[in-house]
Amino acid sequence: MLLQGLVIMVVGVGMVVGFLGLLVGILLLNAKIIPRFNHILPDEPPKSRAQRARAHHVHETSDADIAVAIAAVSAHRRDPGKG
Numbered sequence: 001m002l003l004q005g006l007v008i009m010v011v012g013v014g015m016v017v018g019f020l021g022l023l024v025g026i027l028l029l030n031a032k033i034i035p036r037f038n039h040i041l042p043d044e045p046p047k048s049r050a051q052r053a054r055a056h057h058v059h060e061t062s063d064a065d066i067a068v069a070i071a072a073v074s075a076h077r078r079d080p081g082k083g
Helices: 002-037 051-056 062-079
Strands: none
Touching: none
């Protein structure tokens, strides 16, 4: 019985290692093949810092918004079961 368990364990571990090896091989093969087709759908060039800064939208927060947030947090701390 112990020998059968050992055989099943070795077969299972062997299959897992074989499957992971197959996955690694496929990924390495893809890494070599895919750059050959990069001219069909090339990557976009990275944006400069100025373009990223312009694209970043900053939301202005008023004092009233801050007061509402503080009131909500303090009300939740006083009675966390509600709301």
